[in-house]
Amino acid sequence: MQTVSLATLQRQIAGVSSPTRPVRLLAVSKLQPAEAVSALAAQGQRAFGENYVQEADAKIQALSGQGLEWHLIGHLQSNKAELAARIFDWVQTVDRPKLVQALAQHRPAGLAPLNVLIQVNIDDEDSKHGCRPEQVNALAEAIVGHERLRLRGLMAIPAPFPEQEKRQAAFARMRALFDTLAARHEQVDTLSMGMSADFAEAIAAGSTMVRVGSALFGPRPSL
Numbered sequence: 001m002q003t004v005s006l007a008t009l010q011r012q013i014a015g016v017s018s019p020t021r022p023v024r025l026l027a028v029s030k031l032q033p034a035e036a037v038s039a040l041a042a043q044g045q046r047a048f049g050e051n052y053v054q055e056a057d058a059k060i061q062a063l064s065g066q067g068l069e070w071h072l073i074g075h076l077q078s079n080k081a082e083l084a085a086r087i088f089d090w091v092q093t094v095d096r097p098k099l100v101q102a103l104a105q106h107r108p109a110g111l112a113p114l115n116v117l118i119q120v121n122i123d124d125e126d127s128k129h130g131c132r133p134e135q136v137n138a139l140a141e142a143i144v145g146h147e148r149l150r151l152r153g154l155m156a157i158p159a160p161f162p163e164q165e166k167r168q169a170a171f172a173r174m175r176a177l178f179d180t181l182a183a184r185h186e187q188v189d190t191l192s193m194g195m196s197a198d199f200a201e202a203i204a205a206g207s208t209m210v211r212v213g214s215a216l217f218g219p220r221p222s223l
């Protein structure tokens with residue numbers, strides 16, 4: 001994976017986006033030090049994605065007061081939902097009713113409602129979290145019933161098929177699910193899909209938020 005500057009990545013994203021469908025860049029900073037986040041923030045990047053609640057907690061505290069927006073993009077265990085509801089601006093990995101309940105219960109009253117995306121296991125992989133496509137509507141209804149939560153859309157991590165048609169088919173299924181959801185809920189505006197290797201394909205399929213880590217930060221330090 002070649003590493004590119006923030007400006008180059010922004011140009012690449014703009015080059016494949018349509019003017020009527022702006023695409024936001026989420027910089028995925030998991031396992032990267034706070035200094036690496038600061039460096040990108042100094043260049044104007046505002047939204048950052050983290051996978052691990054504890055690691056994120058330390059970084060968010062270290063970088064508080066800079067107006068950054070933090071997204072949880074890793075699997076959330078129910079016993080970490082209380083902390084997650086306090087420190088994140090978005091949780092992109094909501095995939096079961098129990099988590100909806102826990103996040104709503106613990107989102108502090110003094111903060112804006114927590115933005116949530118429903119994670120869909122679009123290729124039905126045993127190894128992946130996320131709900132099944134046919135569970136999206138029920139989860140969405142549960143989320144909109146809580147005023148401490150704000151349903152914004154869907155997130156997926158499709159399987160990295162070598163065949164382009166299979167990757168495109170998964171993105172297209174997500175787009176269809178998203179359009180159906182957006183027709184039912186007017187506040188739904190975010191389809192989070194596409195990473196370093198496939199963000200251009202995801203944008204072509206209708207992604208509105210790409211989550212890019214290694215292409216921006218270089219290889220991740222291992223756990």
Ligand SMILES: *Cc1c(COP(=O)(O)O)cnc(C)c1O
Binds near residue numbers: 157195
């Ligand atoms: C790590 C991660 C990314 C970023 O992946 P890269 O290939 O490094 O761009 C995006 N989304 C999720 C859910 C991740 O866990």
